[in-house]
Amino acid sequence: MSADALSLRPAAHPNGFGSILMDRGPMVRVMTEPSEILREEHEVIQHLLHVLTAMAERVDRGEAVARADVDDVLEIVVKFADECHHAKEEKALFPALRLASPQEGAALVHRLEGDHEAGRHLVAAMRSESPAAESGDPKARSQFAKDARSYAALLTRHIDAETEQLFPLVERALPAKERAALADEFDRIEREETGAGVHEKYEGTIHRLADRYVHAAAHAR
Numbered sequence: 475m476s477a478d479a480l481s482l483r484p485a486a487h488p489n490g491f492g493s494i495l496m497d498r499g500p501m502v503r504v505m506t507e508p509s510e511i512l513r514e515e516h517e518v519i520q521h522l523l524h525v526l527t528a529m530a531e532r533v534d535r536g537e538a539v540a541r542a543d544v545d546d547v548l549e550i551v552v553k554f555a556d557e558c559h560h561a562k563e564e565k566a567l568f569p570a571l572r573l574a575s576p577q578e579g580a581a582l583v584h585r586l587e588g589d590h591e592a593g594r595h596l597v598a599a600m601r602s603e604s605p606a607a608e609s610g611d612p613k614a615r616s617q618f619a620k621d622a623r624s625y626a627a628l629l630t631r632h633i634d635a636e637t638e639q640l641f642p643l644v645e646r647a648l649p650a651k652e653r654a655a656l657a658d659e660f661d662r663i664e665r666e667e668t669g670a671g672v673h674e675k676y677e678g679t680i681h682r683l684a685d686r687y688v689h690a691a692a693h694a695r
């Protein structure tokens with residue numbers, strides 16, 4: 475794989491998942507429920523996890539996976555799932571929930587933050603394994619596939635826990651006014667700390683990778 479293939483390609487599919495991503499401009503917020511914003515982002519992350527799992531399956535079968543595609547997935551995991559989505563939870567939602575629900579909320583937040591941290595370790599491992607895996611080293615390939623599956627399983631369980639436990643608790647424990655302020659804070663985080671347009675930037679890449687890995691695998695069956 476040539477070095478230039480390591481850079482991210484521009485979005486190839488302007489009409490992607492039909493989610494919140496395409497329903498708003500980068501600076502326009504139409505929803506005020508923080509849980510709804512996070513739920514929409516979970517859908518994007520789930521598409522990404524499907525791609526990562528399909529890549530792991532290819533590696534397990536001894537097939538080649540382009541280094542550029544692995545780098546694209548890991549870049550989106552870091553920039554979108556972690557620096558955009560998890561940052562909103564850790565910098566805004568979790569502190570508010572800890573204050574509003576010092577028992578149940580604080581315990582849940584502690585567990586969810588532990589998942590985020592475990593995810594970061596797995597991402598760091600995948601990043602360090604991917605060059606050796608690309609070179610064909612069987613041990614590195616199998617470790618990469620194992621870590622990719624572990625990460626996808628961890629995030630899937632984590633998203634389920636947030637959907638079933640976190641979001642209902644947020645709506646019970648935080649008054650509507652505070653939830654609206656959190657949604658504004660999510661906007662600020664995305665605009666000032668993550669960079670407006672992150673969603674849009676990565677959506678096309680996820681779409682392209684899903685076509686190549688997830689949909690192609692389904693057709694091959």
Ligand SMILES: [Fe+2]
Nearest residue numbers: 560563586636
């Ligand atoms: Fe989370």
Ligand SMILES: [Fe+2]
Nearest residue numbers: 512559563636
């Ligand atoms: Fe989340």
